[in-house]
Amino acid sequence: xxxxxxxxxxxxxxxxxxxxxxxxxxxxxxxxxxxxxxxxxxxxxxxxxxxxxxxxxxxxxxxxxxxxxxxxxxxxxxxxxxxxxxxxxxxxxxxxxxxxxxxxxxxxxxxxxxxxxxxxxxxxxxxxxxxxxxxxxxxxxxxxxxxxxxxxxxxxxxxxxxxxxxxxxxxxxxxxxxxxxxxxxxxxxxxxxxxxxxxxxxxxxxxxxxxxxxxxxxxxxxxxxxxxxxxxxxxxxxxxxxxxxxxxxxxxxxxxxxxxxxx
Amino acid sequence: xxxxxxxxxxxxxxxxxxxxxxxxxxxxxxxxxxxxxxxxxxxxxxxxxxxxxxxxxxxxxxxxxxxxxxxxxxxxxxxxxxxxxxxxxxxxxxxxxxxxxxxxxxxxxxxxxxxxxxxxxxxxxxxxxxxxxxxxxxxxxxxxxxxxxxxxxxxxxxxxxxxxxxxxxxxxxxxxxxxxxxxxxxxxxxxxxxxxxxxxxxxxxxxxxxxxxxxxxxxxxxxxxxxxxxxxxxxxxxxxxxxxxxxxxxxxxxxxxxxxx
Numbered sequence: 001x002x003x004x005x006x007x008x009x010x011x012x013x014x015x016x017x018x019x020x021x022x023x024x025x026x027x028x029x030x031x032x033x034x035x036x037x038x039x040x041x042x043x044x045x046x047x048x049x050x051x052x053x054x055x056x057x058x059x060x061x062x063x064x065x066x067x068x069x070x071x072x073x074x075x076x077x078x079x080x081x082x083x084x085x086x087x088x089x090x091x092x093x094x095x096x097x098x099x100x101x102x103x104x105x106x107x108x109x110x111x112x113x114x115x116x117x118x119x120x121x122x123x124x125x126x127x128x129x130x131x132x133x134x135x136x137x138x139x140x141x142x143x144x145x146x147x148x149x150x151x152x153x154x155x156x157x158x159x160x161x162x163x164x165x166x167x168x169x170x171x172x173x174x175x176x177x178x179x180x181x182x183x184x185x186x187x188x189x190x191x192x193x194x195x196x197x198x199x200x201x202x203x204x205x206x207x208x209x210x211x212x213x214x215x216x217x218x219x220x221x222x223x224x225x226x227x228x229x230x231x232x233x234x235x236x237x238x239x240x241x242x243x244x245x246x247x248x249x250x251x252x253x254x255x256x257x258x259x260x261x262x263x
Numbered sequence: 264x265x266x267x268x269x270x271x272x273x274x275x276x277x278x279x280x281x282x283x284x285x286x287x288x289x290x291x292x293x294x295x296x297x298x299x300x301x302x303x304x305x306x307x308x309x310x311x312x313x314x315x316x317x318x319x320x321x322x323x324x325x326x327x328x329x330x331x332x333x334x335x336x337x338x339x340x341x342x343x344x345x346x347x348x349x350x351x352x353x354x355x356x357x358x359x360x361x362x363x364x365x366x367x368x369x370x371x372x373x374x375x376x377x378x379x380x381x382x383x384x385x386x387x388x389x390x391x392x393x394x395x396x397x398x399x400x401x402x403x404x405x406x407x408x409x410x411x412x413x414x415x416x417x418x419x420x421x422x423x424x425x426x427x428x429x430x431x432x433x434x435x436x437x438x439x440x441x442x443x444x445x446x447x448x449x450x451x452x453x454x455x456x457x458x459x460x461x462x463x464x465x466x467x468x469x470x471x472x473x474x475x476x477x478x479x480x481x482x483x484x485x486x487x488x489x490x491x492x493x494x495x496x497x498x499x500x501x502x503x504x505x506x507x508x509x510x511x512x513x514x515x516x517x518x519x520x521x522x523x524x
Contacts, residue, residue: 021436023436024436024439024440027440028439028440028443031440031443031444031447031448032443035447035448035451035455038455038456038460039317039451039455042317042318042454042455043314043317046314046316046317046318047314170291172285172287172288172291172292174291174292174295174380175291175292175294175295175296175298175299176295178295178296178298178299179295179298179299179302181299182298182299182302182303182305183302185302185303185306186302186305186306186309191306192306192309192310196310196313197309197313198309198312198313201309
């Protein structure tokens with residue numbers, strides 16, 4: 001484990017060496033949240049619910065929900081692209097014969113990347129929403145949210161690894177990645193809370209793993225409760241176990257398929 | 264002018280031939296992008312299913328706006344793919360290659376790369392237009408005109424931002440944020456924004472000129488809107504060309520030997 005801890009720390013320090021890059025991430029989340037604040041303020045006003053709620057969410061809750069959803073989405077690295085690029089340029093050959101597990105190496109690297117991105121995104125996004133909208137939700141729920149955010153990140157890692165490993169066979173995986181991102185946008189509830197969905201679509205979305213990656217932690221953040229936390233945690237663990245098994249099998253099979261073109 | 268047009272056609276042909284070398288990848292990217300855009304638009308379908316209309320905007324208006332932005336973006340990406348990497352070309356000293364050839368440098372740089380997924384955006388844009396229920400020949404003509412304005416202003420704006428690399432060096436971060444901002448803001452109804460925000464979106468960050476204003480022109484023609492778009496396009500295009508050639512005087516390279524494949 002020491003070597004993966006070292007990889008994680010190295011990547012963390014590497015990211016902190018370029019604070020301008022991290023600030024850039026902060027600007028990106030501010031842009032998105034600024035648009036969302038305008039959109040949802042107008043929507044609540046038009047619906048006559050500026051002081052009330054729509055589908056159980058007040059305007060403040062909706063904006064803070066979107067802040068956390070955006071943070072989760074914008075903080076994760078595009079791991080599938082990294083793996084695909086390594087396959088295409090042949091550098092995967094050098095990574096596979098190193099004394100570490102290829103997937104755990106990317107896991108440690110990705111975690112280092114995400115952690116730094118997440119801190120800056122939370123600071124920038126949180127500051128904007130606090131200034132423009134309202135104070136944050138109750139602080140007692142934050143540790144619970146943090147735990148579910150970590151599990152959400154791990155589920156995302158599994159999906160990204162499955163898509164990235166598809167490059168062992170298909171080489172070009174951009175299209176799969178785009179579609180995965182959009183599934184997170186919609187079924188995950190990144191652009192709009194699932195509470196606003198029509199009933200039939202809400203049921204489908206809530207049963208999908210994507211809801212456990214974005215909607216679950218973001219909803220827990222704005223309305224923390226132990227019951228909500230436990231339900232979310234169990235769902236996340238189930239999905240993580242299933243997807244983890246698929247990643248392991250895909251990796252073993254992918255190695256047999258792999259054709260190295262250069263490097 | 265005719266020479267430049269022939270040159271452009273030759274570049275586009277070469278880009279297409281290069282893409283056809285990897286047909287499966289080309290098709291995957293085009294079809295993938297159509298699906299990608301379609302999935303994204305589900306957000307607006309859900310939104311308007313719940314809220315019906317916002318400040319006079321309905322689902323059909325969003326089909327039109329989104330179609331126009333997607334098609335404008337797609338055509339810009341497909342035919343002038345280096346617009347998205349101009350800053351890298353400048354800071355990595357890769358302009359040497361273009362400077363050594365007897366062709367307009369900016370045009371040559373921008374059109375010498377094509378991003379296949381742009382074709383998917385463009386196709387989706389037209390599909391979205393047909394779903395917007397504006398099916399008249401007149402509206403279709405205005406849609407094509409709107410795409411031209413949208414793509415030209417988008418390219419000009421991104422060139423302007425990336426030209427700052429001649430003065431400040433690494434402008435990659437600025438470029439990526441400018442791109443995120445202009446694409447994000449252009450695909451939302453402009454009626455959401457008021458006062459200063461709206462002024463900014465029609466000037467410094469011309470998202471309104473890339474999305475909402477051309478969409479309004481498609482929805483209902485007016486000479487004043489057409490003149491507004493013509494004027495804005497001329498200003499942004501002239502400024503971008505002027506700033507690029509002005510910046511070129513400050514260009515320094517490491518005399519790296521490069522081969523254009």
